[in-house]
Amino acid sequence: MAETITEFHGVFPYLVSPLDAGGRVRTDVLGRLCDDLIKAGVHGLTPLGSTGEFAYLGPAQREAVVRATIEAAAGRVPVVAGVASTSTADAVAQARAYQKLGATGILAILEAYFPLKDAQIESYFRAIADAVDIPVVIYTNPQFQRSDLTLDVIARLAEHPRIRYIKDASTNTGRLLSIINRCGESLQVFSASAHIPAAVMLIGGVGWMAGPACIAPRQSVALYELCKAQRWDEAMALQRKLWRVNEAFAKFNLAACIKAGLTLQGYDVGDPVPPQAPLTAEERKAVQQVLQEIA
Numbered sequence: 386m387a388e389t390i391t392e393f394h395g396v397f398p399y400l401v402s403p404l405d406a407g408g409r410v411r412t413d414v415l416g417r418l419c420d421d422l423i424k425a426g427v428h429g430l431t432p433l434g435s436t437g438e439f440a441y442l443g444p445a446q447r448e449a450v451v452r453a454t455i456e457a458a459a460g461r462v463p464v465v466a467g468v469a470s471t472s473t474a475d476a477v478a479q480a481r482a483y484q485k486l487g488a489t490g491i492l493a494i495l496e497a498y499f500p501l502k503d504a505q506i507e508s509y510f511r512a513i514a515d516a517v518d519i520p521v522v523i524y525t526n527p528q529f530q531r532s533d534l535t536l537d538v539i540a541r542l543a544e545h546p547r548i549r550y551i552k553d554a555s556t557n558t559g560r561l562l563s564i565i566n567r568c569g570e571s572l573q574v575f576s577a578s579a580h581i582p583a584a585v586m587l588i589g590g591v592g593w594m595a596g597p598a599c600i601a602p603r604q605s606v607a608l609y610e611l612c613k614a615q616r617w618d619e620a621m622a623l624q625r626k627l628w629r630v631n632e633a634f635a636k637f638n639l640a641a642c643i644k645a646g647l648t649l650q651g652y653d654v655g656d657p658v659p660p661q662a663p664l665t666a667e668e669r670k671a672v673q674q675v676l677q678e679i680a
Contacts, residue, residue: 393463393490393520393550394591395428396605397575398598399436401644402450403654410449414653418599419457425602428592428609430454431492433467435526435554436596438640440469440496441658448482455487463489465522465594471496473509477516490520492552492594507538514547521547522575522594526554536563543572552594554579565589578634583624586612596639597630600646601679629675637668645672 400418403411419430432454433439433447442450451466458464466488470476480491493513495506514521523542525534533555534542542548553561554577561574565588576585576593585593586609598605604627611620634642640657645664647654649672656663664672 393429393465393522393573393575395609396426396592396598396602397429397431397463397465397594398422398427398602398605399434399594399596399643400430400432400450400454401596401599401640401647401654402433402437402439402442402446402658403644403652404446404658405655408446410446410453411653411655412449412453415450415453416457418647418652418654419454422599422602423458423461426606427462427598427602428606429463429465429489430458431465431467431594433469434492434524434594434596436599436639436643437467438658438661439467439494441661444479447479448486451483451488452486465490465492465520467492467494467524468513469494469496471498473512476509476513480513480517484517484519488519490522490550491517492522492524494524494526503535503538506534507541510534510542510548511545514542514545517547519547520549521545522550522552523548524552524554526577526579536560536567539564539572540567543568549573550575550591552577556580558584558588561585561590562588578631581624581628581631583608583612583617583620586620587617595634596643597627597634599643600650600676601627601630604679626679629678633672633675637664637672638662641668642672645669646676649673649676 403414466483468479552575556579578595582593
C-alpha cells in the first residue's frame with residue numbers, strides 16, 4: 386500500500402454538524418464555518434468528532450458532513466475525518482469511503498456496547514489503519530467510551546506505520562506524559578478540551594483537537610503560536626483567559642454548547658440532535674458571557 390506522509394500539528398477544531406429540521410446537513414452553513422476557521426488560521430479541520438455528534442448521525446449524514454468539509458477546505462488545510470462504529474467492518478468501510486472523498490487523515494473512535502478485551506480493542510484500531518494509506522489519529526475518551534485504550538495497547542498501536550497520533554481526553558495529564566515517554570516520536574499527542582492545551586504543549590504535545598476552537602479560533606491559534614515560540618508567561622496568561630471556554634464546554638452538553646456559541650456568532654447551525662436538548666436561555670447567557678470575555 387502506498388504511503389501518504391502528512392504531518393498534523395496545531396489547532397484542529399472539532400466541527401459541529403449543522404442540520405435543518407428535516408435532518409439534512411446544512412452544507413452552506415458548514416462550508417462558511419470551515420472557510421472562516423481557515424481564515425482565522427486553524428491548522429486543520431475535524432468533522433465527526435464528539436462535538437460533531439457522530440453518535441447521533443446516520444451514514445448519509447456523516448458522509449455529507451465529511452464531503453462538505455473536504456470541499457470547503459479545498460486542500461488549504463488537512464481534514465481528519467472521524468470514523469466511529471461498534472463494528473470493525475463498518476469502521477473500515479467508513480475509513481475507506483472518507484479517504485476516497487479526499488480526507489487527509491482519519492480520527493479513529495471505538496464505540497462499544499459489550500465489554501471488549503485489549504486484544505479486541507487493538508484489532509479494531511489496527512484494522513482501520515490497515516484499510517487506508519493516510520495517517521490515523523487514535524482517539525480515547527474514557528468519560529464517554531465503554532472501552533479505553535491501555536498504555537500497552539497504545540504502545541503496540543504506535544508501531545503501526547499509519548497510526549501516528551493520539552488524542553486523549555482522559556483529563557489525566559500524567560497519562561499523556563507516560564504516552565510521550567513510552568512512544569517517543571512514533572506517536573504524537575494532541576490535547577483535548579479536557580486538558581490544558583498549553584500544559585500539553587509544554588510536555589511535548591503537538592496541538593489540540595477540540596470543539597471550543599470552533600468558537601475561539603483566533604485565540605486558540607494565538608495560544609498555539611505562543612507555545613511554539615516558548616513564550617510561556619504570555620501563553621499562560623492567554624490560557625487562563627481561554628480556560629473559561631473549556632469550563633463551559635465541560636459544564637454543558639458538548640454539541641449544545643458549541644452550537645449555541647456559533648449561533649450567537651451568526652452561524653445558523655441549529656440545535657443538537659434529539660434526544661439531546663439545546664441550552665436553556667440561562668445557559669446561553671453563560672456562553673455569551675464567556676464569548677464576550679475572550680473577545
